Structures are given as structure tokens and as C-alpha cells.
Amino acid sequence: xxxxxxxxxxxxxxxxxxxxxxxxxxxxxxxxxxxxxxxxxxxxxxxxxxxxxxxxxxxxxxxxxxxxxxxxxxxxxxxxxxxxxxxxxxxxxxxxxxxxxxxxxxxxxxxxxxxxxxxxxxxxxxxxxxxxxxxxxxxxxxxxxxxxxxxxxxxxxxxxxxxxxxxxxxxxxxxxxxxxxxxxxxxxxxxxxxxxxxx
Ligand SMILES: CC(C)(COP(=O)(O)OP(=O)(O)OC[C@H]1O[C@@H](n2cnc3c(N)ncnc32)[C@H](O)[C@@H]1OP(=O)(O)O)[C@@H](O)C(=O)NCCC(=O)NCCS
Numbered sequence: 001x002x003x004x005x006x007x008x009x010x011x012x013x014x015x016x017x018x019x020x021x022x023x024x025x026x027x028x029x030x031x032x033x034x035x036x037x038x039x040x041x042x043x044x045x046x047x048x049x050x051x052x053x054x055x056x057x058x059x060x061x062x063x064x065x066x067x068x069x070x071x072x073x074x075x076x077x078x079x080x081x082x083x084x085x086x087x088x089x090x091x092x093x094x095x096x097x098x099x100x101x102x103x104x105x106x107x108x109x110x111x112x113x114x115x116x117x118x119x120x121x122x123x124x125x126x127x128x129x130x131x132x133x134x135x136x137x138x139x140x141x142x143x144x145x146x147x148x149x150x151x152x153x154x155x156x157x158x159x160x161x162x163x164x165x166x167x168x169x170x171x172x173x174x175x176x177x178x179x180x181x182x183x184x185x186x187x188x189x190x191x192x193x194x195x196x197x198x199x
Contacts, residue, residue, distance in 0.1 A: 040079050044079050051089055055115060088112065138177075140181075164190070
């Protein structure tokens with residue numbers, strides 16, 4: 001993974017034009033000025049566990065993170081730090097498409113921000129940085145399951161691919177290679193850790 005040194009101003013450069021003058025963009029500027037985003041390190045794991053558990057209000061997603069870590073399934077595990085404190089976390093993991101299509105695809109989950117810090121642009125900054133890394137590495141498409149009202153702002157659209165959750169609007173993708181998914185019909189599948197933990 002390239003560019004892992006958390007240089008706060010980098011995120012501004014890739015923010016889409018349509019948000020440049022918005023409240024969201026101003027909030028992102030303020031968040032980035034006070035925040036560093038970098039790859040997760042071993043000493044961050046305790047804080048990441050707490051943040052994921054408290055953000056979701058239950059243990060399952062924190063257990064998922066531990067399982068992904070154990071299995072070597074984490075892609076772009078990123079933490080947001082204010083001063084020395086971890087305040088947010090995001091990670092992706094491989095997605096396979098059945099029948100196989102030969103694309104490089106990842107699913108983003110979980111994204112979590114410390115409840116005391118939510119609404120200040122931390123989640124957005126983590127999403128933008130993960131997308132930057134995936135783009136730089138030639139990932140063809142990203143998937144996620146989440147509220148379209150939040151994820152549309154990062155260029156995600158409801159996916160036409162099937163998913164194992166039976167989700168409709170909430171199962172979303174963003175193509176990083178233009179039209180990579182357009183001719184694809186099939187089902188997207190997360191790694192086994194998701195089924196084992198039951199999330
Ligand atoms: C969702 C989450 C990651 C967002 O991070 P954040 O740092 O609070 O978000 P930002 O400050 O970047 O963005 C704030 C915006 O997101 C919206 N938002 C926050 N959570 C949302 C949600 N669950 N659904 C829809 N919109 C949401 C806010 O209303 C605000 O909207 P606005 O820009 O139109 O005013 C964070 O609230 C969180 O950890 N929630 C609990 C865990 C979770 O639900 N994770 C996502 C699973 S799909």
C-alpha cells in the first residue's frame with residue numbers, strides 16, 4: 001500500500017467537485033486539519049476493538065475485525081487519529097463474484113467512528129482515503145452494505161449484483177475501473193469470516 005504516511009491535506013485533493021462548496025466539504029477540511037489517517041498498527045488494536053464495539057453498540061463487528069485480522073483478510077486497515085488517540089477505523093476485505101469474472105473487488109466493512117467524534121467528517125475522511133488506496137492499487141470495484149444516504153456521497157450506487165444478505169438498495173458498489181461491473185451478472189460474496197460471525 002502506498003502513501004500511508006498520514007498527510008492530512010492529501011484527502012482534499014480527491015474530494016469530488018460537487019461537494020467543494022458544501023457544508024460537508026468544510027467539515028471535511030476541519031476534520032482533516034486536526035486528524036491523521038494512517039495504516040493500523042498492532043498497538044491500535046485495543047482502541048479499534050473499543051471503537052467498533054461502541055459505534056455499533058454490540059460485539060459482532062468488533063469480532064469480525066479480529067477474525068479478518070487473524071485470517072490475513074484485511075485490506076487497507078486505516079485508523080483516524082486525533083493527537084495520539086484513535087477515533088475511527090475502516091477496513092476492506094476480498095469480495096468474490098460467482099461465477100468468477102477476473103476482477104479485483106473488495107468489500108468495505110466495517111466503518112466505525114468513536115461515538116463521541118461522530119458527525120465531524122472522520123468517517124468521510126476514512127472513506128476517501130480507502131478509495132484513494134484502492135484506486136492506486138488498481139482495484140476494479142468496491143462494494144459495501146450500508147445506508148445509501150451516507151454512501152452515495154462517495155460515489156456508491158445500488159448494485160445490480162446479487163448479495164448473500166438479500167439486501168436491495170443497501171447493497172452498493174463503486175466502480176474504480178469505469179464500467180467494470182456493467183456486463184457482470186452474478187452474486188458478490190464476502191470472505192467466510194462474515195458468515196462465521198453472523199454479520
Ligand atoms: C456511519 C459513520 C461511520 C459516519 O461517520 P461520521 O464521522 O459520523 O460521518 P461524517 O462526519 O463523515 O458524515 C456525517 C454525515 O453522515 C450522516 N450519517 C452518519 N451516519 C449515518 C447513517 N448511519 N446513515 C445515514 N447517514 C449517516 C450524517 O447525518 C451527516 O450527514 P450530512 O453530511 O448530510 O450532514 C459513524 O456515524 C458510525 O460509526 N456509525 C456507527 C457505525 C455504522 O453505522 N457504520 C456504518 C455501517 S454501514
